[in-house]
Amino acid sequence: MARYDRAITVFSPDGHLFQVEYALEAVRKGNAAVGVRGTDTIVLGVEKKSTAKLQDSRSVRKIRKIVNLDNHIALACAGLKADARVLINRARIECQSHRLTVEDPVTVEYITRYIAGLQQKYTQSGGVRPFGLSTLIVGFDPYTGIPSLYQTDPSGTFSAWKANATGRNSNSMREFLEKNYKETSGQETVKLAIRALLEVVESGGKNIEVAVMTKDHGLRQLDEAEIDAVVAEIEAEKAAAEAAKKGPPKET
């Protein structure tokens, strides 16, 4: 088996591309990220590592994990952040190049296809390694206004989702979403995304970063106070649910 993971261009006898699978491992070690699509709102949330004492917190805030690709498209990713920078730059250029050649903004599907195509190219070349990140791409279609959420991975595949998670403990987040997903809009979508993230991340505004995208206002990063408020709401609801469960049986 070890013989087949040296070069990216070699298939193993049982049909695996080991470098791609190792890239997926790198993704699994990255920070958790979640995306939820509502009827008029899309929410992206990522786990935020606490800043080291000597690190300039202003610069960390600048290196945001959830970024704009264009006015109407945003991206969050899990995995190697350095690879993310390169991929995001190429995607941003492609968004502008598309605007230049056909005088129209890209659709979410188009830019997802471009990013996935780029990730695939690096799995079929000599001397390069795949990008070690999975991305969650959200946006509104510039013509129809329909919100979309797509996910790409290091192998270059992509698909559309109602809600998805990637990175550390993504399986538990996905399970939670599968159990609790329903069509939401506005603040409800934000709450659902944060609840999913809180399943695997320590509670509190300083451990998660949340951004909300709407058709009219584009991408808006929620600040710590707002996140704390929603987290408090969620905790209160949880406590109320617990109390309700414990309450009635005692009366008999």
Add this chain to the structure above:
Amino acid sequence: MKFDTSGLESHGQLVGASDGLFNGFPTAPSFEIPNTTDFDCFQKEAIQMVKPAKGTTTLAFIFKEGVMVAADSRASMGGYISSQSVKKIIEINPYMLGTMAGGAADCQFWHRNLGIKCRLHELANKRRISVTGASKLLANILYNYRGMGLSVGTMIAGWDETGPGLYYVDSEGGRLKGMRFSVGSGSPYAYGVLDNGYRYDMSVGEAAELARRSIYHATFRDGASGGVASVYYVGPDGWKKLSGDDVAELHYNYYPVQPSVVEQVMVET
């Protein structure tokens, strides 16, 4: 000259040749410069020789119901009329038309190439390309070949999600959006009649008659225009050919022969 296969290539660049900034911008085609004593003069003469006068009349205008496109059908080589039945309105796809003025081969080839690109766009993006996008694609290609002797003066007319669209694109790389255009040696005459009779809220019939009349008057005065006046209409369901009338017959429709009074008959003595 390198054949343009950019419509068939995939979007991406070679891995390893990527330097970040220039991805996605294709390199312009080029050829070797010949050894001459005075290259600028040679270049000017070469372009003058290759640049045929755009002996034709084509016009298009947007009105309330859509876009009306009309053209003559004469091809001339200097003073010789080589054909009276040239199709100067090219059907790019069922909802977009292009007009031909300048080099016939250039127009035909690049319109077909544009049709290929539009279809590929449709297949990739699951939606039709807009008239804006199609005209931009053509203009970008023509800009790449700027100075190499292409002669194209075309109008791209169509109906897309935003309604009727009309763009003028030429081989100098220019691209203009507008409501009324006329291209060719007969265009001054056509503009006279078109601008005079144009109103935004005409019916399809009135607009077709205006287009037909404009082409007829241009063919009457311009020697390089003639043949058949074709009129096409582009509406929400795509284009439709409305009429193709021989301009000689149109002349007698507009100006019927007056029966003259027979004067005194000369009697032979």
